[in-house]
Amino acid sequence: MNRWHEVDQYLTETVVCPDDAVRNAVSTTHDAGMPAIEVTAGQGKFLMLLARMSGARRVLEIGTLGGFSTIWLARGLPDDGVVDTCEFEPAHAEVARRNLDSAGVGHKVTIHVGAALDTLPTLTGPYDLFFIDADKVNNPRYVEAALTLSRPGSVIVLDNVVRGGDVLDGDGEDAAGTRQALEILGSHPRLDATALQTVGAKDWDGFALAVVLE
């Protein structure tokens, strides 16, 4: 096992302390044959803390998968908080629905099944926090949609911005989509942003974090 993984395991056990609900959500997702690409427990709890620290009440997630990050986001919200989450695959949405209900946060979450690019124009903002973690080719469109649905102070998190260094010279459409999204985050007059590299259970990757300005 790569040492990053061992340290991630240690930090997860020592600091993050995921409960049965989140552990079960991961195993049911993998048992359903879905890709093991959900955020780590440490990243999930980071999202939860970010929601709580920013006082978020309305969250928009793009890319539900099995609902693992969704559970963490929902947990960071007050009782009357809501998460709208977009998922392309109906089968993934079904697994996510079960995981969210089992974790006791299902009442806070609406899963919108279909292409996020079709769903996003039907949603009403503003959202306080966005987590973009779907098909990377559309990352620039997702960042633009988040801006449209934002208010000053809204927070945008974009996952997988490094992908083992692919962001620098990857020649696929995913890397290109992420590069374009990062360029928007770095240059848009209504955004202030940073991007951090991470290592851990998901190897070498990173995320971008932005706040929407006046």
Ligand code: DHB
């Ligand atoms: C992968 C990881 C992710 O977090 C994601 O959203 C998509 C793909 C991957 O490692 O392939």
Ligand code: MG
């Ligand atoms: Mg991701």
